[in-house]
Amino acid sequence: MIKALKKSHSKGFILVVFILLFIVSFFYSVGNGAVKINLIDIIKIILKRSDSTDYQIIWNLRLPRTIVAALVGICLSLSGVILQGVMRNPLAGPNIIGVSSGGGFLGLVILILFPRHYYLLPVGAFIGALLAALLVYALAWKDGAFPTRLILAGVAVSSLFSAGSNVIMTFFPARVSGVINFMVGGLSAITWKDVGIILPYAISGVVLTVFLPNKLNILMLGDEIATGLGISVERTRFIFIIIASFLAGAAVSVVGLLSFVGLMVPHISRLFVGSDHRYLFPSTIFLGGTVVMTCDTLARILFIPMEIPVGIIMAALGAPFFLYLLRQKERYQ
Amino acid sequence: MIAIETTDLNVAYGSRVALQDVSIKIKEGEIVTIIGPNGSGKSTLVKAISRCLKFKSGNIEIYNKDIYSIPTKVLARNIAVLPQVKNILADITVENLVSYGRYPHLGLGKRLNKKDKKVINRAMEQTGLFEFRDRYVTTLSGGERQRAWIAMALAQEPKILIMDEPTTYLDISYQLEVLELIKELNESLGLTVIMVLHDLNQAARYSDNIYVLKDGRVCDYGTSEYIMQSKLFKDVFKIYAHIYEDKENNCPYFIPYNIVQRR
Numbered sequence: 001m002i003k004a005l006k007k008s009h010s011k012g013f014i015l016v017v018f019i020l021l022f023i024v025s026f027f028y029s030v031g032n033g034a035v036k037i038n039l040i041d042i043i044k045i046i047l048k049r050s051d052s053t054d055y056q057i058i059w060n061l062r063l064p065r066t067i068v069a070a071l072v073g074i075c076l077s078l079s080g081v082i083l084q085g086v087m088r089n090p091l092a093g094p095n096i097i098g099v100s101s102g103g104g105f106l107g108l109v110i111l112i113l114f115p116r117h118y119y120l121l122p123v124g125a126f127i128g129a130l131l132a133a134l135l136v137y138a139l140a141w142k143d144g145a146f147p148t149r150l151i152l153a154g155v156a157v158s159s160l161f162s163a164g165s166n167v168i169m170t171f172f173p174a175r176v177s178g179v180i181n182f183m184v185g186g187l188s189a190i191t192w193k194d195v196g197i198i199l200p201y202a203i204s205g206v207v208l209t210v211f212l213p214n215k216l217n218i219l220m221l222g223d224e225i226a227t228g229l230g231i232s233v234e235r236t237r238f239i240f241i242i243i244a245s246f247l248a249g250a251a252v253s254v255v256g257l258l259s260f261v262g263l264m265v266p267h268i269s270r271l272f273v274g275s276d277h278r279y280l281f282p283s284t285i286f287l288g289g290t291v292v293m294t295c296d297t298l299a300r301i302l303f304i305p306m307e308i309p310v311g312i313i314m315a316a317l318g319a320p321f322f323l324y325l326l327r328q329k330e331r332y333q
Numbered sequence: 334m335i336a337i338e339t340t341d342l343n344v345a346y347g348s349r350v351a352l353q354d355v356s357i358k359i360k361e362g363e364i365v366t367i368i369g370p371n372g373s374g375k376s377t378l379v380k381a382i383s384r385c386l387k388f389k390s391g392n393i394e395i396y397n398k399d400i401y402s403i404p405t406k407v408l409a410r411n412i413a414v415l416p417q418v419k420n421i422l423a424d425i426t427v428e429n430l431v432s433y434g435r436y437p438h439l440g441l442g443k444r445l446n447k448k449d450k451k452v453i454n455r456a457m458e459q460t461g462l463f464e465f466r467d468r469y470v471t472t473l474s475g476g477e478r479q480r481a482w483i484a485m486a487l488a489q490e491p492k493i494l495i496m497d498e499p500t501t502y503l504d505i506s507y508q509l510e511v512l513e514l515i516k517e518l519n520e521s522l523g524l525t526v527i528m529v530l531h532d533l534n535q536a537a538r539y540s541d542n543i544y545v546l547k548d549g550r551v552c553d554y555g556t557s558e559y560i561m562q563s564k565l566f567k568d569v570f571k572i573y574a575h576i577y578e579d580k581e582n583n584c585p586y587f588i589p590y591n592i593v594q595r596r
Contacts, residue, residue, distance in 0.1 A: 230408065
């Protein structure tokens with residue numbers, strides 16, 4: 001069935017479905033939680049200010065949280081689809097270039113060693129993510145940064161930072177409980193400020209992808225073919241990796257280590273619309289937002305009044321999905 | 334008119350010298366084949382010319398201009414490159430692939446216009462792939478697949494086509510099919526062709542001129558009749574060969590009868 005859907009008009013149809021899913025999951029997420037609010041009331045509240053509790057819930061809690069969920073999903077998924085493209089490797093994702101472990105390490109340093117400066121967390125995690133990505137790139141460089149070397153350097157740098165994180169947690173076991181939300185990725189304390197942090201990156205990422213799908217398509221054909229078609233391979237690869245690092249770094253700085261979505265969503269999109277980035281980019285954007293919004297809603301409503309971090313839901317759903325992917329032998333041999 | 338000229342080109346992989354003072358000249362409209370034993374530097378030379386490889390010293394000029402002085406996109410409108418290693422994803426159609434050949438002619442984020450589509454269709458017709466345009470490239474036979482890559486190269490509307498072993502992994506009939514196509518394109522479009530071939534008989538049959546590389550140096554250059562002599566087979570390829578005349582195709586061919594004992 002999936003094969004039959006890959007013609008271009010049906011790709012457009014799938015894209016429309018993804019957009020609809022995005023909108024539905026947005027309103028579903030805003031309307032559901034400890035207090036249920038129906039669609040008509042949501043729209044009324046968004047349009048008109050009032051003093052009701054529902055207004056407070058929607059405007060101060062649900063809306064920023066849902067918007068951040070969507071943006072985080074967009075950033076991480078775009079980052080993943082870009083990295084899988086430049087590295088020509090289906091296992092690439094924001095975690096493979098060290099973004100997650102780098103951001104996680106510096107985040108932990110702030111949360112555990114300097115808990116009084118917790119407000120530095122977004123900046124620190126962002127810087128950590130970018131530094132790790134640059135380190136990976138620098139280590140992989142020798143007459144050019146080739147995908148295999150990038151991935152190996154990424155794995156090495158990631159385990160180095162993870163080790164650092166573990167050292168910190170070993171030495172300060174009493175403080176660990178406070179950082180679990182950050183470690184597994186959670187959206188429980190999101191405010192409009194967080195929207196402000198991640199929005200510029202999400203918008204720039206989306207805008208850039210309008211211009212870059214062809215470049216990435218051609219890069220997939222191999223370095224030499226891409227050079228022959230007039231692409232400066234090294235420069236392009238570097239730019240793509242920087243864009244991906246910024247996107248993932250921004251997401252990590254707001255919600256913590258949620259990078260699995262960046263590995264998963266591009267693969268789901270690819271199964272539906274194929275590998276052409278002109279379709280893959282937009283479908284990844286909408287699907288990424290949908291997945292994180294939906295998982296976060298589930299995280300909120302599954303065990304009311306307990307709330308579990310969205311990262312756990314994501315992993316619980318993502319891992320079985322990944323095993324399913326592995327069984328799709330014809331595509332992943 | 335000289336299409337490509339290299340002067341004293343030196344390339345090294347770490348401490349291993351791959352090319353040493355290689356100077357070649359390729360005239361516009363020629364088919365030039367580079368031959369030589371394994372490790373002689375054939376692929377290195379075409380990679381350097383297609384700017385996939387940085388060289389240590391020397392100079393490469395395309396129509397009398399240093400290749401590194403020309404923006405890579407402008408260069409791609411003049412030279413098309415088909416390397417040995419090519420990736421193809423499972424769901425790229427022939428038309429898709431061929432349309433990538435228009436990339437160097439497009440502005441940032443621009444879409445294909447009418448003229449681009451015309452060029453793409455023509456490239457598919459010239460390579461006999463027009464009926465296959467909606468097929469996935471991975472479902473084509475080896476020969477058709479190579480033709481699809483050539484069609485992509487043609488969509489670049491290049492003056493020069495560089496190919497590294499265009500016939501490798503193909504059955505003999507597909508090998509000839511590809512080489513016939515190259516020859517036809519050379520004659521009809523005036524395309525300058527540089528290629529690396531392993532099969533010396535094919536090199537002799539399809540080339541206007543042949544460069545022989547050995548240990549990273551140019552050791553001989555000339556027409557098929559001049560190159561295909563027992564000296565070449567004995568000194569460069571380490572075989573003894575009988576050389577005959579192919580009257581049908583008007584070129585020399587050889588049959589090896591023994592190996593020169595290596596010490």
